[in-house]
Every structure is written in structure tokens, then in C-alpha cells.
Amino acid sequence: MPSGYSPQDELWWQDTVVLDAVVDAPPPEPVEPKSAAAAPKTAKTSRYLIIGLTATIVVLLVALAAVVLTGNASWSAAPGATTAAPTKAAPITPLGGAAPTDSATNPRAQPTTVDNAPATTAPQTTTTTVAPTTTTTVPALHDPCDTLSLGQTAKSAKGITLTCDIAGGASPAWLDENAPTAGSTCDASSSGYFGTTADGRQLLCARGIDATGSRTYTWQIPGQMSGGTHESGQPCNTQRDIVAKSSSGRAVLCQPSATSPHSTTGTWQSVPS
Known part of the structure; x- marks a missing residue:
């Protein structure tokens, strides 16, 4: 009997209970309060739906950002649906430069610039200068010539240098290039034709008789x-x-x-x- 106890104590009259040895055991699971256990299951379901919707929105935002960065607009929110082939908008050509290319960021992109502007050609001005030339024909003295031949020269059959000129306001004719002088001799083929002196006076080649009685041709003032x-x-x-x-x-x-x-x-x- 332990000290301090007497046989009359009530403890000694109780049945002896043998207790099992105390061993280490996991802590008991917490018991939810009756108020929490009594909460309706719809509250937990709503919380799970909110978490699921939030995760879905995050995934959609990430996918949209990936589409923007890669330039590929063919992503579809409905993967199981049949979608048309993606079309890439033609690049806009800036004024004064070539169209930019995004091949560095998107290897599939192949921009093509088509220039439909009509080609222009600057007008060209051609200046033609016609220099006097020597004709290859063999005209005779006082033969007519056209105005396009004015200033041209030619040799007659007698070797006289003739010039297409206008004498005395008449039509153009082949005239002797050497200006005549009054009293100088002229060729028989010039008889009856006019000539012009260097100072612009009009002369006439006329037939005459010299002192010996021979026929002569001289330039005379008409x-x-x-x-x-x-x-x-x-x-x-x-x-x-x-x-x-x-x-x-x-x-x-x-x-x-x-x-x-x-x-x-x-x-x-x-x-x-």
C-alpha cells in the first residue's frame, strides 16, 4: 500500500483496471466543427469552378500572347472544329521604300511586293542640225533647184562651181559661185540670165561684138x-x-x-x- 493511503480509502475498493502501455501514435485527425461539416457541398463546388475558370483564362491569355508573338493567327479556340487554311495579309509597302519582311521572326512568312505602277519614260528631245552638203548631181548653169538645196554647191559639166541661190527675186537656180562684176566676161551659157554683184547689184549676161567683130559675152547693167x-x-x-x-x-x-x-x-x- 502506498504511503499516504489507508485500507478504508474508497480507491482500494474499486476494480483493478489494467491499462495498455502508452505508445507513440499519429495525432488524431482533426474533426471539423459541426458548423463546417454542416455547410452545403455547393460551396466547395463553386470554389472549384472558380479555380478552373481562372486556370482556363490564364491558358487562353498565354496562347493568345504566343499567337501575337509568332504572327500566326491560325490558332483556333475550338481545336476539334474544322478551320480554313490561314491566310496571311499582304505586307504594305511604305512610300519610298521596299516592303518590310518578317522572315526573321516567322520563317514561314514570305512577303512579296508587286509594283503595278506603270513605267514612265522621260521625254527625249532630239535636235537635228542640217549642214550644207555638196550634191552629187551635175547641174547646168541656171538650172532650177529646190528651196531645200539652197546654199548647196555642185560642179557643172564644165567644172564651174555652182551654188543653189536666188538671183533677183526669181526662183532658186544654180548660179556661178563667183560673184560677177560689171564688164567682166560671162559664159555663153549664161547669156540672157541675171547675176548679182558682191554689193547686191543686178547684172545681165548679154551678147555683144568686140572691136574685131567677134562675138563676146559680158556682164552688163540692164x-x-x-x-x-x-x-x-x-x-x-x-x-x-x-x-x-x-x-x-x-x-x-x-x-x-x-x-x-x-x-x-x-x-x-x-x-x-
């Missing part, structure tokens, strides 16, 4: 020239007209009428060659 052109056989005024030029360039002289020598009306006659 006198007052009648205006316009006159043809052989046309009437003239003997008091007013002396010499004129025909349409062929040859000179015509106003001669008295053979039937009326005292009449003032005469006729134009060609200068004898």
Missing part, C-alpha cells in the same frame, strides 16, 4: 527692171518697160512692135543667146 515676171510675146509699154525677168529666170526685153514702130505698145522678147 537698166530699170520691171516688176513681176513677164513672158515672151506679152505686151509691154516701150516708154516705161526696158527689161524684166520671165518665170524661167531668163531676161526679156521690151521691143517695139514691128507693125507699129511708133506705137507705145510693144512686146516682151527673150534676150538672144
